[in-house]
Amino acid sequence: MLQVESKLELFEDVVYKRRLTDLQKRKEAWEQEKNSLLERKEKQLNEEKDNIVRRRADLARVMGNEKIAKAKENERVLELKKINELKKDFIEAIRARAVEYTHTPQYGEDLAMRVEESLNELKPGEYRFHMVAADMDRFFDEFKAMAEEKGIVLHGETLEDARIGGHTISD
Numbered sequence: 001m002l003q004v005e006s007k008l009e010l011f012e013d014v015v016y017k018r019r020l021t022d023l024q025k026r027k028e029a030w031e032q033e034k035n036s037l038l039e040r041k042e043k044q045l046n047e048e049k050d051n052i053v054r055r056r057a058d059l060a061r062v063m064g065n066e067k068i069a070k071a072k073e074n075e076r077v078l079e080l081k082k083i084n085e086l087k088k089d090f091i092e093a094i095r096a097r098a099v100e101y102t103h104t105p106q107y108g109e110d111l112a113m114r115v116e117e118s119l120n121e122l123k124p125g126e127y128r129f130h131m132v133a134a135d136m137d138r139f140f141d142e143f144k145a146m147a148e149e150k151g152i153v154l155h156g157e158t159l160e161d162a163r164i165g166g167h168t169i170s171d
Contacts, residue, residue: 095164102165108139111167115143118169124151130168133158143167 101107129147131140140156147154159168
C-alpha cells in the first residue's frame with residue numbers, strides 16, 4: 001500500500017501539480033489579456049469622451065459666436081433704426097423751421113431779391129412762373145408788375161404742396 005500511496009503522491013506531484021501550474025499560467029495569461037483589453041477599451045472610451053467634449057466645446061463656441069453675431073446685428077439694426085428716426089426728426093424739424101421762415105417778412109424780402117435776380121437774367125418774352133399756392137397769393141402780383149417793367153410776361157402756375165417755398169421760371 002505504500003507503493004500505491006507513493007505512486008499517488010508521485011502522480012499528484014507530476015501530473016496534478018503540472019496541470020495546476022499550466023492552469024495557473026493560463027489564468028495569468030487571461031488576466032493579462034483581460035487587463036490589456038480593459039486598458040485599450042478605457043483608452044478608446046477616453047478618446048471618444050475627449051472627442052465628444054471637444055466637439056461640444058466647438059459647437060458651444062460656434063453657437064456662442066453666432067449669438068454674439070446675432071446680438072451685434074440686432075444692435076446694428078436698432079442703431080440704424082434710431083439713426084433713421086433721428087434723421088426723420090431732424091428733417092421734420094428743418095422743414096418746420098423752413099415753413100416758419102416762409103411766414104416771416106425776411107422771406108418775402110429774400111424771395112423778391114431772388115425773383116429780381118432771375119428776371120434780370122431773362123430776355124423779354126412770356127414765361128411760366130411757378131410758386132406754391134400760399135406764395136402765389138401773397139407775392140405774385142408784385143412779381144408780375146416787376147416783370148412787366150422789364151418786358152416780361154409771367155403766367156402764374158402753382159407748385160405741388162410738397163414744396164415749401166421759392167420759385168421757378170420756365171419758358
